[in-house]
């Protein structure tokens with residue numbers, strides 16, 4: 001039998017896609033009747049936005065003639081689009097790739113309430129692309145075994161399970177499937193799924209002859225990024241008084257993964273759907289002014305497909321399909337959020353801003369070879385999707401919009417974002433980079449699967465840098481055509497891997513380091529000039545709004561409240577992010593100050609308590625002494641009476 005991957009790459013669909021740019025689709029929410037004053041869908045790919053003079057977006061437009069903006073999409077799904085059409089046209093071809101071993105991601109991006117969750121999860125009557133995908137995958141692939149044999153680890157390796165571990169994994173799944181819902185009838189879920197199955201019974205499926213001669217398994221995971229912390233939505237119920245475990249990120253072979261994320265083995269679409277419902281039940285939702293059931297986090301549901309070549313028992317291929325439902329773009333003025341909701345809002349906006357900056361950065365990098373240090377590490381979301389967002393995986397975005405007037409500014413922001421995203425070039429994975437996945441055969445029969453997983457994660461893989469410097473790169477460096485991004489990369493690589501190279505080229509490295517330091521200095525000065533006013537001298541040296549940079553004093557430009565909104569919705573992403581970061585930093589400092597005051601007061605109270613306690617003890621001892629004296633005197637008195 002030939003290699004599964006060879007069949008994948010021989011498949012004609014891989015070469016059939018005409019454009020190599022990131023696919024960005026627009027989905028227009030149904031039920032908005034009178035949007036023609038503001039928007040015009042001129043064909044299946046183009047939307048025109050008419051910007052009213054009163055709008056904030058019109059401020060930067062000088063001539064009346066350019067009060068229209070044109071946005072191109074891979075395809076526009078109008079308000080009449082049914083969930084089934086969206087699935088058939090957009091997701092089905094991707095599932096075919098996924099079943100042939102290629103990693104795929106689908107993201108929904110849009111204003112809060114515009115239909116992101118509706119598109120991915122849907123409702124009982126109108127299931128979204130995810131439940132439909134689960135059903136499609138299980139109808140297409142051959143029957144799965146009841147107990148799993150091979151388990152994919154979060155870092156990309158696979159592990160062969162022993163007898164006890166197989167039973168253990170089965171039990172974990174059963175616990176989820178038999179979970180008692182406080183607010184939902186389990187039978188209702190099953191009926192919802194069965195109804196969908198009934199409707200899809202005549203839907204054609206693909207011929208997967210070449211997959212049927214390999215042994216396969218499907219595992220699913222579900223993670224949430226809430227307030228910049230990662231949580232496992234499939235973790236068993238947290239005991240009262242205990243908090244949910246925060247998961248960390250790891251890097252393996254250049255891919256970022258979530259450490260210790262639970263993977264559940266599922267052997268049918270219904271089981272996978274029930275696991276999805278279990279995770280959704282743990283997701284952070286809240287009622288805001290613009291959506292009664294608003295997701296306050298980014299959620300990532302991943303289907304992992306493990307294929308083992310029947311003839312080569314130790315050859316495994318894992319492919320993943322991630323469905324990422326992003327939290328909604330929102331303005332605190334509209335949502336009227338305060339307290340915890342406001343904090344969530346800030347975190348959501350910041351991570352979406354970083355996403356926008358990364359996308360713009362990748363676009364610029366590819367377009368003008370204007371390499372920069374892209375801010376992927378500034379948010380968990382962008383770290384996880386770094387590889388996909390850099391154009392190295394099959395990723396598509398569904399931008400959801402509500403074309404009503406109330407959300408005009410936010411929708412412009414979303415449309416601008418999508419216009420940039422659509423310019424990202426996607427590079428197809430080259431054939432020679434396909435690798436065989438490591439498989440670990442378990443020797444011990446005892447120990448839980450989690451133990452093994454942790455052991456494997458911690459002991460078998462270390463974080464490694466993906467590649468070494470190529471001849472071309474060295475030539476680039478010598479030609480001084482090097483960009484800052486490559487410089488930074490080179491320095492970090494030479495510091496970690498190329499020890500021999502480093503020794504041989506010490507002089508060159510020093511020169512590069514100098515050039516890199518200069519870039520850091522220039523960037524800092526540029527930033528200060530953009531955000532601060534230069535002043536001749538400083539009146540108060542400890543003013544936190546002042547920065548002294550090489551004896552030039554810069555004073556922070558003050559910003560009004562309305563500037564905040566302008567920054568949040570302006571096109572200058574870097575300005576926005578740095579502004580919000582600083583604002584949050586200041587808030588953190590103020591909170592710290594409050595904490596310090598509270599600690600001081602608590603100390604004072606303790607001191608007073610202690611002082612009073614010793615005074616009370618002193619007085620009690622005096623009373624005791626008085627009482628003893630009384631007793632003595634009484635005794636003497638009794639003696640006198642007895643005489």
Ligand SMILES: Nc1ncnc2c1ncn2[C@@H]1O[C@H](COP(=O)(O)OP(=O)(O)OP(=O)(O)O)[C@@H](O)[C@H]1O
Nearest residue numbers: 029030112113114115116117118291294295327328
């Ligand atoms: N295309 C559509 N057709 C019918 N109903 C829709 C459509 N899109 C959204 N809805 C309905 O609008 C409401 C809000 O949608 P949804 O919860 O999907 O928004 P969201 O973008 O995920 O919001 P948030 O970011 O706040 O979580 C839901 O009741 C949903 O059923």
